Amino acid sequence: MVRSNGPMTHGQPVFSPTPEPVPFAPDPRAVLPHAAEVVVVGGGMLGASAAYHLARAGMRPLLIEANAPASGASGRNAGMALAGLGGHFGRVNSIVQDVGGRSILDYTTRSLDMIESWDAELPGGLEWDRFGSLDLALDDVEEAHIRHMAEIQAAEGLEVRVVDDRAELRELATGLATDAVRAAKWTARDAKLNPFRLCYALLEATRALGGTVVTGVRVERLQASGGRVSGVSTSHGEVAAGAVLLATNAWTPALAPHLAANLTPIRETVCVTEMLPVSIGAPGFETNQCNEYWRQMRTGEVVIGGYAVADEGMGIGSYSTRVRPQVAPRLAELLARLHPALRDARIIRCWAGLLDFASLEIPMAGSLPAEDGTPLPGAFVAAGLTGHGHPYAPILGLLLAELIAEKQARTLSLAPFDPTRYVGVTHAPTWLDPFRGTEAPTPEYRSEPA
Numbered sequence: 507m508v509r510s511n512g513p514m515t516h517g518q519p520v521f522s523p524t525p526e527p528v529p530f531a532p533d534p535r536a537v538l539p540h541a542a543e544v545v546v547v548g549g550g551m552l553g554a555s556a557a558y559h560l561a562r563a564g565m566r567p568l569l570i571e572a573n574a575p576a577s578g579a580s581g582r583n584a585g586m587a588l589a590g591l592g593g594h595f596g597r598v599n600s601i602v603q604d605v606g607g608r609s610i611l612d613y614t615t616r617s618l619d620m621i622e623s624w625d626a627e628l629p630g631g632l633e634w635d636r637f638g639s640l641d642l643a644l645d646d647v648e649e650a651h652i653r654h655m656a657e658i659q660a661a662e663g664l665e666v667r668v669v670d671d672r673a674e675l676r677e678l679a680t681g682l683a684t685d686a687v688r689a690a691k692w693t694a695r696d697a698k699l700n701p702f703r704l705c706y707a708l709l710e711a712t713r714a715l716g717g718t719v720v721t722g723v724r725v726e727r728l729q730a731s732g733g734r735v736s737g738v739s740t741s742h743g744e745v746a747a748g749a750v751l752l753a754t755n756a757w758t759p760a761l762a763p764h765l766a767a768n769l770t771p772i773r774e775t776v777c778v779t780e781m782l783p784v785s786i787g788a789p790g791f792e793t794n795q796c797n798e799y800w801r802q803m804r805t806g807e808v809v810i811g812g813y814a815v816a817d818e819g820m821g822i823g824s825y826s827t828r829v830r831p832q833v834a835p836r837l838a839e840l841l842a843r844l845h846p847a848l849r850d851a852r853i854i855r856c857w858a859g860l861l862d863f864a865s866l867e868i869p870m871a872g873s874l875p876a877e878d879g880t881p882l883p884g885a886f887v888a889a890g891l892t893g894h895g896h897p898y899a900p901i902l903g904l905l906l907a908e909l910i911a912e913k914q915a916r917t918l919s920l921a922p923f924d925p926t927r928y929v930g931v932t933h934a935p936t937w938l939d940p941f942r943g944t945e946a947p948t949p950e951y952r953s954e955p956a
Contacts, residue, residue, distance in 0.1 A: 519819040519820055519821075519822030519823045520819075520822070520823035521770045521822065521823055521865070521935055522759075522766045522767045522768070522769070522770065522823070522932070523766075523771065523823045523824075523825065525757075525759035525760045525763055525766050526757070526760060526825045527724065527726070527757065527760045528572045528573070528578075528724060528754070528757040528760070530572035530573050530722070530724045530741075531573070531722065532722055532723070532724070532741050532742070533721060533722020533723065535722075536720050536721065536722045536723045536742055537720070538568075538570075538720055538723060538740065538742050538743055538745055539568060539718070539745065540744075540745065540746065541737075541745065541746040541747065542566070542567070542568035542718070542745055542746075542747045542748075543565050543566050543567070543568075543747070543748050543749075544560055544565055544566075544567050544568070544747060544748060544749040544750070544751065544910055545567070545568050545569075545570060545725075545737070545738055545745060545747040545749070545750045545751070546560070546567050546568070546569040546570070546751045546753060547569075547570055547725045547738065547750065547751065547752050547753060547754055547761070548569075548570075548571060548578075548752070548753035548754045548755065549569055549570075549571030549573075549574075549575035549576065549577075549705065549709065549719065549721065550575070550576060550578050550579060550580035550581075550705060550753065550755060550895070550899075551576070551580040551701060551704055551705050551708075551895055551896070551899040551900075551903075552580075552753040552755075552888050552891070552895065552898070552899040552902060552903055553569055553571070553751070553753035553754075553903075554569070554575065554580075554704070554705045554708035554709050554712070554903070555708060555899050555900050555902070555903025555904065556751055556753060556888070556902075556903035556904075556906050556907050557569045557708070557709065557712045557717055557719075557903075558708045558709075558711055558712045558715075558717075558903070559903055559904045559906075559907030559908070560717070560907045560910060560911060561711075561712045561715035561716060561717040562715060562907075563907055563908070563911040563912070564911070565910075565911055566716045566717055566718070567712065567717045567718070568717070568718045568720065568745065568747070569709065569712065569717065569718070569719045569720070570720050570723050570725055570738070570740065570745075571719070571720070571721045571722075571723070572721075572722070572723065572724040572725070573721065573722070574721060575705045575706055575709055575719070575721065576701060576702050576704075576705035576706065578755050578756075578757075578859060578860065579755050579756070579859045579860055579861055579862070579891075579895060580701050580704075580705050580755075580895060580899075581701055581702050581705070581859075582774070582776060582827075582857055582858065582859025582860075583701060583774075583776060583811065583859065583895065584698075584776055584790075584799050584800060584801055584809045584810065584811045585633075585698050585699050585700060585701050585801060585803075585809065585896075586639065586696075586698055586790045586792070586799050586801060586896065587617075587618050587621065587696060587697040587698065587699060587790075587896035587897060588639055588693070588696050588790075588792070588796065588894065588896075588897060589611060589614040589615050589617075589618055589664060589693065589695065589696060589897055590611075590614070590655065590659050590664055590666065590693055590696075591610065591614060591894050591897060592641075592792065592795055592796030592893070592894070593651070593655070593795035593796060593937075594867045594892060594893075594894070594937065595610065595655060595658065595659060596655075596658055597866070597867050597868075597936055598610050598867050598868045599611075599658075599662065601866065601868050601922055602868075602922040605919075605921045605922050605924070606919075606921065607919060607921065607922050609662045609663065610662075610922070611659075611662050611663055611664055612918060613897070613898070613901050613902075613918060613922075614894075614897035614898070614901075615664075615695070615897075616900075616901045616917075616918070617896065617897045617898060617899065617900040617901040618636075618695065618696075618697060618896070618897060620900040620901065620904070621634060621697070621699060621704065621896065621900055622634060622636065622697070624704070624707065624708070624900075625699070628707040628708070628710075628711060629707065629710070630703065630707060631703070632699045632700055632703045632704050632707060633699055633700035633703055633803075633804055634697060634698075634699045635697060635698050635699070635788070635804070636695060636696070636697040637697065637698070637788035637789050637790070638678075638692060638693055638694045638695065638696050638697075638788075638789045638790075639692075639693050639696035639697075639789050639790040639791070639792065640669075640675075640678060640679055640682075640690045640691070640692055640787075640789045640790075640791050640792075641655075641690060641691035641693070641791075641792050641793065641796070642687050642690050642791060642792070642793040642844065643687065643688045643689045643690065643691075643793070644686060644687060644688065644793060644794075645688065646688065648688070648793065648794065648795075649688045649689050651795060652668060652689060652690070652691040653668055653689070653691075655691060656668050656691050659693075664693065664695075665693065665694045665695050666691060666692065666693045666694075667691075667692055668689050668690070668691055668692070669689065669690050669691075669692045670688070670689040670690075672684040672685070672687075675687060675690060678690075678692065678787065678789060679786065679787030679788075679789060679791070680785050680786065680787045681784065681785060681786050681787060681845050681846070681847050682786070682787060682844060682845065683843065683844050683845065683846055686843060686844055687844070692789075696789075696790060697790075698790045698801045699896070700803075701895075701896070723740050723741055723742045724740060724741045725738045725739070725740050725761065726738075726739045726740055726741060727739050727761065728750060728761060728762075728885060729744065729746075730882075733883065734882070734883035734884040734885075735747075735749075735750050735874075735882060735883065735884035735885040736884065737750070738750055747884075748884065749884050749885075749886065749910050750884060750885055750886065751886040751887070751888065751906060751910065752874065752885075752886070752887045752888070752889070753888050753889075753903075754889065755860065755862045755889060755891075756769070756771035756772075756825070756860035756861065756862040757860075758862065758887065758889040762874060762887060764876075764877040764929055764930075765870070765887070765889070765925070765928055765929070767865075767928075767931075767932040768864060768865040768866070768870075768890075768928040768931075768932065768933055769862055769863070769864060769865070769870075769889055769890055769928070770822060770823060770862070770863045770865070770935065771823065771824060771825055771860045771861070771862060771863075772814065772820070772821050772822050772823075772824070772860065772861045772862075772863050772893075773814070773817060773821030773824045773826060773827065773830075773858050773859070773860060774811055774812070774814055774821060774858065774859055774860075774861050774893075775811060775812075775813065775814070775817070775821075775829055775830065775833040775834070775837070775856060775857070775858045776809060776810070776811035776856065776857055776858070776859070777809070777810055777811070777834050777837050777838070777853045777855065777856040777857075778807050778808070778809045778810075778853070778854060778855050778856075779807050779808045779809075779810075779841075779848070779851045779852060779853055779854065780807065780851060780852045780853075780854050781805055781806040781807050782802075782806045782807065782808065782848070782851055783806065784847045784848075785802065786802050786808065786845045786847070786848065787802070789801075791844075793840075793844075794812070796893070797812050797813075797814065797815070798810070798811070798812035798813060798837070798840055799811055799812055800841065808841065808848065808851070810837045810840070810841055811837070812837065813833050813836040813837055813840075814833075816830075816832050816833050816836050817830050817832070817833055818830065821858075824860075825860065826858075827857075827858045827859060827860060828858065829856045829857060829858045830858075833856075834853055834856050837853070838851075838853055861891075861892070861893050862889055862890055862891060862892070863890065863892045863893065863935065863937055864889070864890025864891075864892050864928065865928070865932075865933035865934065865935045865936065865937075866927065866928075866933050866936055867892050867936055867937050868890070868892075868922060868923060869888065869889065869890040869891050869892065869898055869902065869923050870887060870888070870889055870890050870923060870924075870925035870927075870928050871887070871888040871889075871902045871905070871906060871920060871923035871925070872886065872887070872906070872909065872920045872923055872924055872925050873885065873886055873887075873909070873925070874886055874887040874925060875925055875926045875929050877929070877930075878929075878930070879926050879929045879930050886906055886909065886910060887925055888902050888903075888906055890928075892937065901917075901918065902923070904917060905917060905918060905920050906920075
Protein backbone atom coordinates (compact mmCIF):
# COMPACT_ATOMS: atom_id res chain seq x y z
CA MET A 507 0.00 0.00 0.00
CA VAL A 508 1.43 3.39 -0.93
CA ARG A 509 0.99 6.98 0.05
CA SER A 510 -1.47 8.97 -2.00
CA ASN A 511 -0.30 12.29 -3.36
CA GLY A 512 -3.30 14.31 -2.28
CA PRO A 513 -6.84 13.99 -0.94
CA MET A 514 -9.41 11.95 -2.81
CA THR A 515 -12.54 13.68 -4.01
CA HIS A 516 -15.56 12.30 -2.17
CA GLY A 517 -17.62 9.60 -3.83
CA GLN A 518 -17.78 5.85 -3.41
CA PRO A 519 -16.69 3.80 -6.42
CA VAL A 520 -18.81 1.05 -7.93
CA PHE A 521 -16.76 -1.86 -9.18
CA SER A 522 -19.27 -3.38 -11.59
CA PRO A 523 -21.53 -0.63 -12.91
CA THR A 524 -24.45 -1.32 -15.21
CA PRO A 525 -22.87 -2.04 -18.61
CA GLU A 526 -23.12 0.70 -21.22
CA PRO A 527 -22.60 0.43 -24.97
CA VAL A 528 -19.71 2.42 -26.39
CA PRO A 529 -20.90 5.86 -27.56
CA PHE A 530 -20.33 6.47 -31.25
CA ALA A 531 -21.33 8.54 -34.26
CA PRO A 532 -22.69 6.17 -36.94
CA ASP A 533 -21.06 6.47 -40.33
CA PRO A 534 -23.87 6.31 -42.92
CA ARG A 535 -21.32 5.50 -45.62
CA ALA A 536 -19.97 2.40 -43.85
CA VAL A 537 -20.51 -0.81 -45.79
CA LEU A 538 -20.42 -4.22 -44.13
CA PRO A 539 -20.15 -7.57 -45.87
CA HIS A 540 -22.94 -10.04 -45.20
CA ALA A 541 -20.45 -12.63 -43.93
CA ALA A 542 -16.87 -12.88 -42.72
CA GLU A 543 -14.54 -15.70 -41.83
CA VAL A 544 -13.84 -14.02 -38.49
CA VAL A 545 -15.05 -10.74 -36.96
CA VAL A 546 -12.79 -8.80 -34.61
CA VAL A 547 -14.72 -6.25 -32.55
CA GLY A 548 -12.56 -3.29 -31.50
CA GLY A 549 -9.84 -1.33 -33.26
CA GLY A 550 -7.47 -0.78 -30.39
CA MET A 551 -4.03 -2.33 -30.10
CA LEU A 552 -5.34 -5.74 -29.05
CA GLY A 553 -7.90 -5.97 -31.83
CA ALA A 554 -5.34 -4.65 -34.32
CA SER A 555 -2.76 -7.21 -33.17
CA ALA A 556 -5.25 -10.08 -33.43
CA ALA A 557 -6.50 -8.99 -36.86
CA TYR A 558 -2.95 -8.64 -38.15
CA HIS A 559 -1.96 -12.10 -36.96
CA LEU A 560 -5.18 -13.64 -38.30
CA ALA A 561 -4.43 -12.11 -41.70
CA ARG A 562 -0.87 -13.41 -41.56
CA ALA A 563 -2.29 -16.87 -40.83
CA GLY A 564 -4.19 -16.73 -44.12
CA MET A 565 -7.61 -15.73 -42.79
CA ARG A 566 -9.53 -12.65 -43.94
CA PRO A 567 -10.61 -10.89 -40.75
CA LEU A 568 -13.27 -8.20 -40.65
CA LEU A 569 -12.45 -5.68 -37.92
CA ILE A 570 -15.36 -3.51 -36.79
CA GLU A 571 -14.68 -0.36 -34.75
CA ALA A 572 -17.42 1.94 -33.48
CA ASN A 573 -15.24 5.03 -33.64
CA ALA A 574 -11.77 5.68 -35.05
CA PRO A 575 -8.98 3.16 -34.45
CA ALA A 576 -7.18 3.77 -31.13
CA SER A 577 -9.98 6.10 -29.99
CA GLY A 578 -10.30 4.24 -26.69
CA ALA A 579 -7.62 3.35 -24.15
CA SER A 580 -5.11 2.51 -26.89
CA GLY A 581 -4.90 6.16 -27.92
CA ARG A 582 -5.46 7.68 -24.49
CA ASN A 583 -2.32 6.66 -22.66
CA ALA A 584 1.22 7.92 -22.21
CA GLY A 585 2.84 5.33 -24.49
CA MET A 586 4.75 3.41 -21.80
CA ALA A 587 5.78 -0.22 -22.36
CA LEU A 588 6.71 -1.73 -18.99
CA ALA A 589 7.50 -5.44 -18.94
CA GLY A 590 7.32 -5.58 -15.14
CA LEU A 591 3.64 -4.50 -14.99
CA GLY A 592 4.11 -2.05 -12.13
CA GLY A 593 2.58 -3.14 -8.85
CA HIS A 594 0.65 -5.98 -10.49
CA PHE A 595 3.69 -8.14 -11.12
CA GLY A 596 3.74 -10.35 -8.01
CA ARG A 597 0.06 -11.31 -8.04
CA VAL A 598 -0.09 -11.86 -11.80
CA ASN A 599 3.09 -13.91 -11.81
CA SER A 600 1.68 -16.17 -9.09
CA ILE A 601 -1.37 -16.93 -11.23
CA VAL A 602 0.86 -17.81 -14.20
CA GLN A 603 2.90 -20.18 -12.07
CA ASP A 604 -0.17 -21.70 -10.43
CA VAL A 605 -1.29 -23.01 -13.84
CA GLY A 606 2.14 -24.37 -14.73
CA GLY A 607 3.65 -21.38 -16.53
CA ARG A 608 7.21 -20.21 -15.96
CA SER A 609 6.75 -16.46 -15.64
CA ILE A 610 4.53 -13.60 -16.79
CA LEU A 611 7.75 -12.18 -18.27
CA ASP A 612 7.54 -14.82 -21.01
CA TYR A 613 4.51 -12.90 -22.23
CA THR A 614 5.38 -9.26 -21.50
CA THR A 615 8.94 -9.32 -22.80
CA ARG A 616 7.73 -11.15 -25.90
CA SER A 617 5.28 -8.30 -26.51
CA LEU A 618 7.98 -5.66 -26.25
CA ASP A 619 10.20 -7.61 -28.64
CA MET A 620 7.27 -7.88 -31.06
CA ILE A 621 6.73 -4.12 -31.01
CA GLU A 622 10.42 -3.58 -31.65
CA SER A 623 10.20 -5.85 -34.69
CA TRP A 624 7.11 -4.03 -35.95
CA ASP A 625 8.91 -0.72 -35.55
CA ALA A 626 11.55 -1.96 -37.98
CA GLU A 627 9.14 -3.68 -40.37
CA LEU A 628 6.04 -1.51 -40.65
CA PRO A 629 6.12 1.62 -42.83
CA GLY A 630 6.81 4.81 -40.87
CA GLY A 631 7.82 3.05 -37.67
CA LEU A 632 6.19 3.44 -34.26
CA GLU A 633 8.41 6.08 -32.61
CA TRP A 634 9.73 3.18 -30.55
CA ASP A 635 12.53 4.07 -28.12
CA ARG A 636 13.88 1.33 -25.85
CA PHE A 637 15.52 3.69 -23.39
CA GLY A 638 14.44 2.00 -20.16
CA SER A 639 12.20 3.23 -17.35
CA LEU A 640 12.76 4.73 -13.91
CA ASP A 641 10.27 3.98 -11.14
CA LEU A 642 10.92 6.81 -8.68
CA ALA A 643 10.53 6.31 -4.93
CA LEU A 644 9.72 9.59 -3.21
CA ASP A 645 9.39 8.33 0.37
CA ASP A 646 10.33 5.34 2.49
CA VAL A 647 7.15 3.40 1.70
CA GLU A 648 7.74 3.70 -2.04
CA GLU A 649 11.41 2.85 -1.60
CA ALA A 650 10.51 -0.36 0.21
CA HIS A 651 8.09 -1.18 -2.58
CA ILE A 652 10.55 -0.68 -5.45
CA ARG A 653 13.26 -2.65 -3.66
CA HIS A 654 10.87 -5.54 -3.13
CA MET A 655 9.65 -5.40 -6.73
CA ALA A 656 13.19 -5.25 -8.11
CA GLU A 657 14.09 -8.32 -6.08
CA ILE A 658 11.18 -10.48 -7.25
CA GLN A 659 11.41 -9.27 -10.86
CA ALA A 660 15.15 -9.90 -11.04
CA ALA A 661 14.56 -13.40 -9.66
CA GLU A 662 12.33 -14.03 -12.70
CA GLY A 663 15.02 -12.83 -15.11
CA LEU A 664 14.07 -9.20 -15.71
CA GLU A 665 17.00 -6.83 -16.20
CA VAL A 666 16.25 -4.54 -13.27
CA ARG A 667 18.09 -2.96 -10.34
CA VAL A 668 17.71 -0.21 -7.75
CA VAL A 669 19.71 2.98 -8.25
CA ASP A 670 20.24 5.11 -5.17
CA ASP A 671 23.35 7.00 -6.25
CA ARG A 672 22.32 10.54 -7.23
CA ALA A 673 25.13 10.98 -9.71
CA GLU A 674 24.02 7.87 -11.58
CA LEU A 675 20.41 9.04 -11.50
CA ARG A 676 21.47 12.34 -13.07
CA GLU A 677 23.25 10.42 -15.82
CA LEU A 678 20.14 8.34 -16.50
CA ALA A 679 17.73 11.29 -16.43
CA THR A 680 18.99 14.75 -17.26
CA GLY A 681 17.20 17.40 -15.26
CA LEU A 682 15.69 15.08 -12.66
CA ALA A 683 15.47 16.65 -9.19
CA THR A 684 17.46 13.88 -7.57
CA ASP A 685 17.22 15.48 -4.12
CA ALA A 686 13.48 14.68 -4.22
CA VAL A 687 14.10 11.01 -5.06
CA ARG A 688 15.15 8.46 -2.45
CA ALA A 689 15.90 5.75 -5.00
CA ALA A 690 14.68 4.48 -8.37
CA LYS A 691 14.05 1.11 -9.95
CA TRP A 692 15.87 1.04 -13.28
CA THR A 693 14.49 -1.37 -15.90
CA ALA A 694 16.85 -1.13 -18.82
CA ARG A 695 14.75 -2.86 -21.50
CA ASP A 696 11.48 -0.98 -20.97
CA ALA A 697 10.41 1.36 -23.73
CA LYS A 698 8.10 4.10 -24.96
CA LEU A 699 6.23 4.47 -28.24
CA ASN A 700 3.46 6.24 -30.14
CA PRO A 701 0.36 4.08 -29.56
CA PHE A 702 -1.54 5.65 -32.47
CA ARG A 703 1.18 4.62 -34.87
CA LEU A 704 1.07 1.08 -33.45
CA CYS A 705 -2.66 0.65 -34.09
CA TYR A 706 -2.78 2.34 -37.47
CA ALA A 707 0.31 0.55 -38.79
CA LEU A 708 -1.06 -2.87 -37.80
CA LEU A 709 -4.45 -2.15 -39.34
CA GLU A 710 -2.87 -0.92 -42.57
CA ALA A 711 -0.81 -4.11 -42.69
CA THR A 712 -4.01 -6.12 -42.07
CA ARG A 713 -5.66 -4.49 -45.08
CA ALA A 714 -2.61 -5.21 -47.22
CA LEU A 715 -2.92 -8.89 -46.27
CA GLY A 716 -6.56 -9.07 -47.35
CA GLY A 717 -8.36 -8.07 -44.14
CA THR A 718 -11.12 -5.45 -43.93
CA VAL A 719 -11.42 -2.60 -41.43
CA VAL A 720 -14.78 -0.82 -41.02
CA THR A 721 -15.28 2.15 -38.68
CA GLY A 722 -18.35 4.07 -37.56
CA VAL A 723 -20.24 0.82 -36.93
CA ARG A 724 -21.18 -0.46 -33.49
CA VAL A 725 -21.62 -4.14 -32.73
CA GLU A 726 -24.82 -4.40 -30.69
CA ARG A 727 -24.89 -8.08 -29.76
CA LEU A 728 -23.60 -11.54 -30.59
CA GLN A 729 -25.76 -13.83 -32.69
CA ALA A 730 -26.09 -17.52 -31.88
CA SER A 731 -27.36 -20.46 -33.88
CA GLY A 732 -27.04 -24.19 -33.37
CA GLY A 733 -25.41 -23.82 -29.97
CA ARG A 734 -22.59 -21.55 -31.16
CA VAL A 735 -21.94 -17.89 -31.93
CA SER A 736 -22.71 -17.38 -35.61
CA GLY A 737 -22.13 -13.66 -36.14
CA VAL A 738 -22.91 -10.17 -34.90
CA SER A 739 -25.77 -7.70 -35.05
CA THR A 740 -24.57 -4.16 -35.66
CA SER A 741 -25.90 -0.65 -36.08
CA HIS A 742 -25.60 -1.26 -39.82
CA GLY A 743 -27.03 -4.77 -40.11
CA GLU A 744 -26.04 -8.35 -39.44
CA VAL A 745 -22.81 -10.14 -40.32
CA ALA A 746 -22.53 -13.93 -40.26
CA ALA A 747 -19.15 -15.17 -39.03
CA GLY A 748 -17.35 -18.39 -38.28
CA ALA A 749 -15.77 -16.77 -35.22
CA VAL A 750 -16.10 -13.52 -33.25
CA LEU A 751 -13.40 -11.99 -31.05
CA LEU A 752 -14.37 -9.30 -28.55
CA ALA A 753 -11.41 -6.94 -28.12
CA THR A 754 -13.58 -4.25 -26.60
CA ASN A 755 -11.71 -3.10 -23.49
CA ALA A 756 -13.94 -1.51 -20.83
CA TRP A 757 -17.00 -1.82 -23.09
CA THR A 758 -16.86 -5.63 -23.06
CA PRO A 759 -19.71 -6.06 -20.50
CA ALA A 760 -22.16 -4.48 -22.97
CA LEU A 761 -21.66 -7.54 -25.18
CA ALA A 762 -20.88 -10.09 -22.46
CA PRO A 763 -22.78 -8.94 -19.33
CA HIS A 764 -21.77 -12.01 -17.33
CA LEU A 765 -18.19 -10.63 -17.20
CA ALA A 766 -19.26 -7.30 -15.69
CA ALA A 767 -18.81 -8.33 -12.05
CA ASN A 768 -15.05 -8.73 -12.58
CA LEU A 769 -14.28 -6.05 -15.15
CA THR A 770 -14.20 -2.46 -13.90
CA PRO A 771 -13.99 0.65 -16.09
CA ILE A 772 -11.65 3.26 -14.64
CA ARG A 773 -11.34 6.79 -15.97
CA GLU A 774 -7.70 7.87 -16.32
CA THR A 775 -6.57 11.39 -17.22
CA VAL A 776 -3.59 12.16 -19.45
CA CYS A 777 -2.17 15.61 -20.22
CA VAL A 778 0.41 16.88 -22.69
CA THR A 779 2.63 19.94 -22.40
CA GLU A 780 3.67 22.35 -25.07
CA MET A 781 6.72 21.47 -27.15
CA LEU A 782 9.71 21.97 -24.86
CA PRO A 783 13.30 22.94 -25.71
CA VAL A 784 14.74 21.06 -22.71
CA SER A 785 15.19 17.34 -22.09
CA ILE A 786 13.98 15.57 -18.96
CA GLY A 787 15.89 12.43 -19.89
CA ALA A 788 15.47 9.54 -22.28
CA PRO A 789 13.69 6.97 -20.05
CA GLY A 790 10.03 6.74 -19.27
CA PHE A 791 9.14 7.64 -15.67
CA GLU A 792 6.66 6.35 -13.16
CA THR A 793 6.04 6.68 -9.44
CA ASN A 794 3.53 5.64 -6.78
CA GLN A 795 3.31 2.05 -8.09
CA CYS A 796 2.88 3.32 -11.66
CA ASN A 797 -0.20 5.31 -10.72
CA GLU A 798 1.57 8.38 -12.13
CA TYR A 799 3.69 8.04 -15.27
CA TRP A 800 5.21 10.28 -17.93
CA ARG A 801 7.54 10.39 -20.90
CA GLN A 802 8.99 12.98 -23.23
CA MET A 803 8.11 12.59 -26.90
CA ARG A 804 10.70 12.87 -29.64
CA THR A 805 9.23 16.26 -30.55
CA GLY A 806 9.71 17.64 -27.03
CA GLU A 807 6.25 17.44 -25.48
CA VAL A 808 5.85 15.63 -22.16
CA VAL A 809 2.86 13.30 -21.81
CA ILE A 810 1.82 12.58 -18.22
CA GLY A 811 -1.03 10.58 -16.76
CA GLY A 812 -2.48 9.43 -13.48
CA TYR A 813 -3.71 11.02 -10.24
CA ALA A 814 -6.95 9.09 -10.40
CA VAL A 815 -6.92 9.54 -6.61
CA ALA A 816 -7.97 13.17 -7.23
CA ASP A 817 -10.96 12.14 -9.37
CA GLU A 818 -14.48 11.48 -8.08
CA GLY A 819 -14.38 7.98 -6.61
CA MET A 820 -10.91 7.65 -8.17
CA GLY A 821 -12.64 7.32 -11.55
CA ILE A 822 -13.58 3.76 -10.62
CA GLY A 823 -16.75 2.43 -12.23
CA SER A 824 -17.27 5.40 -14.53
CA TYR A 825 -18.05 5.18 -18.25
CA SER A 826 -17.63 8.94 -18.63
CA THR A 827 -14.51 10.25 -20.38
CA ARG A 828 -15.02 13.88 -19.38
CA VAL A 829 -11.84 15.38 -17.95
CA ARG A 830 -12.16 16.46 -14.32
CA PRO A 831 -10.46 19.85 -13.75
CA GLN A 832 -8.91 18.92 -10.41
CA VAL A 833 -6.58 16.30 -11.94
CA ALA A 834 -4.41 18.36 -14.31
CA PRO A 835 -2.98 20.74 -11.64
CA ARG A 836 -1.78 17.71 -9.67
CA LEU A 837 -0.03 16.31 -12.73
CA ALA A 838 1.56 19.69 -13.46
CA GLU A 839 2.78 20.01 -9.86
CA LEU A 840 4.39 16.58 -10.00
CA LEU A 841 6.27 17.46 -13.18
CA ALA A 842 7.47 20.78 -11.73
CA ARG A 843 8.62 19.11 -8.50
CA LEU A 844 10.62 16.36 -10.19
CA HIS A 845 11.81 18.32 -13.24
CA PRO A 846 12.43 21.95 -12.17
CA ALA A 847 13.06 23.05 -15.75
CA LEU A 848 9.37 22.36 -16.40
CA ARG A 849 8.14 24.67 -13.66
CA ASP A 850 6.72 27.14 -16.21
CA ALA A 851 5.78 24.60 -18.87
CA ARG A 852 2.20 24.92 -20.08
CA ILE A 853 -0.19 22.00 -20.31
CA ILE A 854 -1.99 22.52 -23.60
CA ARG A 855 -4.38 19.57 -23.70
CA CYS A 856 -5.87 16.89 -21.45
CA TRP A 857 -8.01 13.88 -22.24
CA ALA A 858 -9.52 10.99 -20.35
CA GLY A 859 -9.90 7.37 -21.35
CA LEU A 860 -11.21 4.16 -19.84
CA LEU A 861 -8.97 1.42 -18.55
CA ASP A 862 -10.47 -2.03 -17.99
CA PHE A 863 -9.27 -3.49 -14.70
CA ALA A 864 -9.79 -7.22 -14.14
CA SER A 865 -10.59 -7.98 -10.51
CA LEU A 866 -7.65 -10.41 -10.15
CA GLU A 867 -5.35 -8.16 -12.22
CA ILE A 868 -4.60 -10.73 -14.90
CA PRO A 869 -6.37 -10.32 -18.27
CA MET A 870 -9.04 -12.66 -19.56
CA ALA A 871 -8.10 -13.98 -23.00
CA GLY A 872 -9.35 -17.09 -24.75
CA SER A 873 -12.63 -18.77 -25.60
CA LEU A 874 -15.59 -16.78 -24.29
CA PRO A 875 -17.52 -18.93 -21.83
CA ALA A 876 -21.30 -18.84 -21.58
CA GLU A 877 -22.98 -17.50 -18.43
CA ASP A 878 -22.80 -20.93 -16.78
CA GLY A 879 -19.09 -21.26 -17.58
CA THR A 880 -19.54 -23.84 -20.32
CA PRO A 881 -17.87 -23.31 -23.71
CA LEU A 882 -19.56 -21.03 -26.22
CA PRO A 883 -18.16 -22.23 -29.57
CA GLY A 884 -17.22 -19.54 -32.03
CA ALA A 885 -16.78 -16.77 -29.43
CA PHE A 886 -13.52 -15.39 -28.04
CA VAL A 887 -12.65 -12.54 -25.71
CA ALA A 888 -9.68 -10.42 -24.66
CA ALA A 889 -10.21 -7.84 -21.92
CA GLY A 890 -9.00 -6.71 -18.51
CA LEU A 891 -5.51 -5.55 -19.47
CA THR A 892 -5.51 -3.55 -16.22
CA GLY A 893 -3.55 -0.54 -17.41
CA HIS A 894 -0.80 -2.41 -19.25
CA GLY A 895 -1.91 -2.73 -22.85
CA HIS A 896 1.53 -2.55 -24.45
CA PRO A 897 3.05 -5.55 -22.61
CA TYR A 898 -0.10 -7.63 -23.16
CA ALA A 899 -1.80 -6.72 -26.46
CA PRO A 900 0.83 -7.88 -28.97
CA ILE A 901 1.31 -11.37 -27.53
CA LEU A 902 -2.35 -11.93 -26.64
CA GLY A 903 -3.33 -10.90 -30.17
CA LEU A 904 -0.94 -13.52 -31.54
CA LEU A 905 -2.12 -16.27 -29.19
CA LEU A 906 -5.79 -15.59 -29.87
CA ALA A 907 -5.14 -15.62 -33.61
CA GLU A 908 -3.48 -19.01 -33.22
CA LEU A 909 -6.42 -20.26 -31.15
CA ILE A 910 -8.93 -19.11 -33.76
CA ALA A 911 -6.99 -20.18 -36.85
CA GLU A 912 -5.39 -23.38 -35.55
CA LYS A 913 -7.67 -24.35 -32.62
CA GLN A 914 -4.86 -23.87 -30.08
CA ALA A 915 -2.30 -21.30 -29.01
CA ARG A 916 1.12 -22.60 -30.02
CA THR A 917 3.62 -19.88 -29.12
CA LEU A 918 2.71 -19.75 -25.43
CA SER A 919 -0.09 -21.17 -23.31
CA LEU A 920 -3.28 -19.16 -22.83
CA ALA A 921 -4.04 -21.05 -19.61
CA PRO A 922 -2.98 -18.17 -17.31
CA PHE A 923 -5.63 -15.97 -18.93
CA ASP A 924 -8.54 -18.43 -18.77
CA PRO A 925 -11.73 -16.31 -18.77
CA THR A 926 -13.70 -18.93 -16.82
CA ARG A 927 -12.07 -17.80 -13.56
CA TYR A 928 -14.15 -14.63 -13.96
CA VAL A 929 -17.52 -16.30 -14.61
CA GLY A 930 -20.04 -17.22 -11.91
CA VAL A 931 -18.14 -15.59 -9.06
CA THR A 932 -17.45 -12.00 -8.05
CA HIS A 933 -13.86 -11.42 -6.93
CA ALA A 934 -13.08 -8.46 -4.70
CA PRO A 935 -10.53 -6.37 -6.65
CA THR A 936 -6.98 -7.20 -5.60
CA TRP A 937 -5.69 -3.98 -7.25
CA LEU A 938 -7.54 -1.56 -4.96
CA ASP A 939 -5.08 -0.91 -2.12
CA PRO A 940 -2.11 0.26 -4.19
CA PHE A 941 -4.49 2.10 -6.51
CA ARG A 942 -5.97 4.35 -3.85
CA GLY A 943 -2.94 5.12 -1.63
CA THR A 944 -2.78 5.13 2.15
CA GLU A 945 -4.25 8.58 2.71
CA ALA A 946 -7.40 7.93 0.72
CA PRO A 947 -10.49 6.69 2.60
CA THR A 948 -11.26 3.01 2.22
CA PRO A 949 -14.16 2.78 -0.24
CA GLU A 950 -17.02 0.44 0.33
CA TYR A 951 -16.97 -2.57 -1.99
CA ARG A 952 -20.12 -2.57 -4.12
CA SER A 953 -20.81 -4.68 -7.17
CA GLU A 954 -24.04 -2.92 -8.04
CA PRO A 955 -24.66 0.78 -8.67
CA ALA A 956 -26.11 2.85 -5.85
